[in-house]
Amino acid sequence: xxxxxxxxxxxxxxxxxxxxxxxxxxxxxxxxNARCLPTTESWRPGTFLCSPRHVLMNATFVxxxxxxxxxxxxxxxxxxxxxxxxxxxxxxxxxxxxAMLVGLAPGDVNMPVHLIGAxxxxxxxxxxxxxxxxxxxxxxxxxxxxxxxxxxxxxGCALFATGLHLGLGVGGTERLGFDPLTVWTAVLGAVxxxxxxxxx
Numbered sequence: 176x177x178x179x180x181x182x183x184x185x186x187x188x189x190x191x192x193x194x195x196x197x198x199x200x201x202x203x204x205x206x207x208n209a210r211c212l213p214t215t216e217s218w219r220p221g222t223f224l225c226s227p228r229h230v231l232m233n234a235t236f237v238x239x240x241x242x243x244x245x246x247x248x249x250x251x252x253x254x255x256x257x258x259x260x261x262x263x264x265x266x267x268x269x270x271x272x273x274a275m276l277v278g279l280a281p282g283d284v285n286m287p288v289h290l291i292g293a294x295x296x297x298x299x300x301x302x303x304x305x306x307x308x309x310x311x312x313x314x315x316x317x318x319x320x321x322x323x324x325x326x327x328x329x330x331g332c333a334l335f336a337t338g339l340h341l342g343l344g345v346g347g348t349e350r351l352g353f354d355p356l357t358v359w360t361a362v363l364g365a366v367x368x369x370x371x372x373x374x375x
Contacts, residue, residue: 177242179361184235191227199344206232209281236278243271243360253367255309263305270299270356296353300328303359328355
């Protein structure tokens with residue numbers, strides 16, 4: 176459930192930007208940039224980026240990643256025993272490792288490691304889809320929600336990877352690809368926690 180902090184912290188960090196941060200035109204990683212410098216990226220050369228609250232954002236990346244990496248395997252008994260569900264949880268856990276790398280290696284400090292971390296979000300987007308496919312139809316809400324988050328996340332990742340932003344901007348497309356997994360972990364974390372309390 177702590178993964179919800181990812182959504183709560185972003186506006187707080189973005190509010191300190193001058194000029195203003197755009198959730199459509201700026202990437203998620205921009206919020207964690209540790210230095211105030213013009214970019215050298217080919218698609219936006221010379222764009223000045225400055226995130227005064229980058230420490231808060233990077234700490235949140237690490238926290239969310241840690242919760243995801245630890246939480247995914249911890250919920251294994253809640254899901255069906257099929258290998259498909261296990262594979263989905265493994266991919267979710269891998270994405271958590273990626274989030275930690277993103278927070279520990281901001282893009283303007285260590286781009287190679289940062290890109291590896293960001294790249295691990297792509298397989299993570301598939302995780303909810305696999306878990307949804309493995310979930311029995313009797314648990315239709317969990318199944319439908321997992322399938323929906325998986326499909327949206329995969330579609331968003333495909334758009335982001337190919338540069339087809341469809342008017343959403345690079346930041347909007349990136350969020351369409353990466354954020355469904357975070358929504359899924361937060362919602363299902365709350366569902367599993369509630370189910371555990373009822374079982375006591």
